[in-house]
Amino acid sequence: MSKRALISVTDKSGVVEFSRELNNLGYEIISTGNTFKKLKENGINAIQIDKVTKCPEILDGRVKTLNPYIHGGILYKRDNQSHVDTVKNHKIESIDLVVVNLYDFEGTLKAGKNHDEIIENIDIGGPSMIRSAAKNYKDVTVVVDINDYDLIIEKLKTNNLTLEDKKRLAYKAFSITGRYDALISSYFSEELEDTYPEILNLTFQKEQTLRYGENPHQNGILYKQSNAKNPILNYEQLNGKELSFNNLNDLHGCLEVMREFKDSDKVVSVAIKHTNPCGVGLGENTFEAYTKCYEADEVSIFGGIVGITSIIDKETAQKMSEIFLEIVVAYDFTSEALEILKKKKNLRILKLSKIESSLQPYDMKYIDGKLLIQDKNNDLVNEYETVTEIEPTAQQLKDMEFGMKVVKNMKSNAIAIVKNNQTLALGCGQTSRIWALKNAIENNSEKEFTGAVLASDAFFPFDDCVTLANKYNIKAVVQPGGSMNDKDSINACNKYSMSMVFTGIRHFKH
Numbered sequence: 001m002s003k004r005a006l007i008s009v010t011d012k013s014g015v016v017e018f019s020r021e022l023n024n025l026g027y028e029i030i031s032t033g034n035t036f037k038k039l040k041e042n043g044i045n046a047i048q049i050d051k052v053t054k055c056p057e058i059l060d061g062r063v064k065t066l067n068p069y070i071h072g073g074i075l076y077k078r079d080n081q082s083h084v085d086t087v088k089n090h091k092i093e094s095i096d097l098v099v100v101n102l103y104d105f106e107g108t109l110k111a112g113k114n115h116d117e118i119i120e121n122i123d124i125g126g127p128s129m130i131r132s133a134a135k136n137y138k139d140v141t142v143v144v145d146i147n148d149y150d151l152i153i154e155k156l157k158t159n160n161l162t163l164e165d166k167k168r169l170a171y172k173a174f175s176i177t178g179r180y181d182a183l184i185s186s187y188f189s190e191e192l193e194d195t196y197p198e199i200l201n202l203t204f205q206k207e208q209t210l211r212y213g214e215n216p217h218q219n220g221i222l223y224k225q226s227n228a229k230n231p232i233l234n235y236e237q238l239n240g241k242e243l244s245f246n247n248l249n250d251l252h253g254c255l256e257v258m259r260e261f262k263d264s265d266k267v268v269s270v271a272i273k274h275t276n277p278c279g280v281g282l283g284e285n286t287f288e289a290y291t292k293c294y295e296a297d298e299v300s301i302f303g304g305i306v307g308i309t310s311i312i313d314k315e316t317a318q319k320m321s322e323i324f325l326e327i328v329v330a331y332d333f334t335s336e337a338l339e340i341l342k343k344k345k346n347l348r349i350l351k352l353s354k355i356e357s358s359l360q361p362y363d364m365k366y367i368d369g370k371l372l373i374q375d376k377n378n379d380l381v382n383e384y385e386t387v388t389e390i391e392p393t394a395q396q397l398k399d400m401e402f403g404m405k406v407v408k409n410m411k412s413n414a415i416a417i418v419k420n421n422q423t424l425a426l427g428c429g430q431t432s433r434i435w436a437l438k439n440a441i442e443n444n445s446e447k448e449f450t451g452a453v454l455a456s457d458a459f460f461p462f463d464d465c466v467t468l469a470n471k472y473n474i475k476a477v478v479q480p481g482g483s484m485n486d487k488d489s490i491n492a493c494n495k496y497s498m499s500m501v502f503t504g505i506r507h508f509k510h
């Protein structure tokens with residue numbers, strides 16, 4: 001008896017050639033509405049589904065293959081006599097190969113169609129057949145990926161389709177239906193504004209196998225969430241080696257800082273080291289911004305990432321090429337700038353499409369079998385409230401906002417000393433706040449801090465930071481406030497004739 005293949009595909013690419021080969025191999029083909037039409041038009045020998053189901057496709061295609069003649073033919077165990085007798089009694093014929101790809105739910109969603117159209121694009125019969133065939137993979141071959149057509153034909157021709165192959169195809173099939181359902185579930189959770197559902201169905205697709213992970217002995221992979229909105233890692237690579245695990249992680253840190261300044265009328269230049277900013281400068285033009293960023297810390301920038309919210313010109317590119325950088329990322333590059341930067345073969349040059357606001361509902365951390373999820377930290381300050389006798393100057397207020405944007409994106413405990421739209425000294429990732437400040441000051445002992453502003457990611461539990469700042473003539477402080485001992489810091493500020501502003505929002509980043 002000849003073998004039978006059921007072919008029902010929305011994406012019809014390659015299906016004619018594939019079916020022709022199946023015909024040549026002696027397969028009888030059963031097919032649904034439009035697939036059947038396409039095959040027939042191309043001279044493929046096929047039988048329409050209703051000849052098998054003995055029922056027309058009904059309910060606008062909602063029921064085509066949901067039928068015992070189909071599922072019985074797929075699901076019966078060939079080595080189970082009772083199953084064999086049952087299908088024989090019911091005149092159900094064997095289906096040995098199931099070729100299905102699903103209604104384009106994802107594409108319909110992305111095209112912004114209305115709810116009813118999206119619902120109509122939830123495939124029911126397709127996943128059912130895929131799951132039936134995958135469950136019975138020992139007896140039935142399931143093909144869900146058009147990229148597998150050639151290999152399947154090759155294997156069938158050489159009689160070399162092994163049980164292991166079929167198991168792998170079944171695995172792929174269940175992964176595809178699982179992903180499909182996760183996308184549907186996410187759609188409903190969004191529709192019903194259920195940001196933190198009881199069951200969180202996230203689905204990620206492998207985008208890139210990285211050379212290694214954070215260290216050479218660790219594997220590293222980049223997965224992408226296909227239903228993410230405005231993903232921040234959205235760039236075109238114009239030069240250089242493939243991005244590494246650490247590059248991608250650091251780049252994310254860089255883009256998050258750039259995002260803080262995306263609506264600024266000035267250009268921001270950020271230097272990142274190990275996900276933390278090590279220099280940030282705001283300027284009227286690219287060169288000024290980069291110069292400020294570079295001069296903020298000429299040591300740490302070495303081997304770092306530089307991000308610029310503008311077009312990189314020749315002058316800036318020349319200055320950049322004086323040092324070793326891993327990545328330069330910007331909105332664009334002049335052709336002269338690109339020519340200069342490209343001389344460094346390994347320098348990764350990235351052109352960003354655009355920096356947009358984050359539309360991701362949350363941030364997450366995988367903690368060994370559990371997932372910690374929280375709202376994305378999209379706010380900067382609640383309101384600026386001066387809590388001292390002295391008010392900050394207009395420039396100090398501007399620097400306070402600038403400083404908060406920087407400390408918000410540094411690992412806690414984080415301190416930024418800033419002046420005139422430039423970071424002068426940064427301290428981060430310290431286990432004590434005073435150490436973060438000492439670190440910042442001691443690493444930049446040659447600098448003049450008079451007139452600078454001190455920004456802190458979280459409140460001061462003691463007045464020690466204020467006292468130390470005063471020693472270096474820093475006369476303005478911005479911090480969230482909220483400590484039981486706020487009074488101590490406020491009193492110290494008043495004693496030293498300093499201004500202090502509370503923002504009302506803490507920015508821990510651990």
Ligand SMILES: NC(=O)c1ncn([C@@H]2O[C@H](COP(=O)(O)O)[C@@H](O)[C@H]2O)c1NC=O
Pocket residue numbers: 008009010011031032033034035036061062063064065066100101102103122123124125126127
């Ligand atoms: N309802 C059913 O019984 C059913 N059986 C198969 N499908 C889907 O119909 C599509 C193919 O339809 P057509 O051959 O008419 O283009 C395939 O994507 C397949 O997954 C169905 N459609 C939706 O559920």
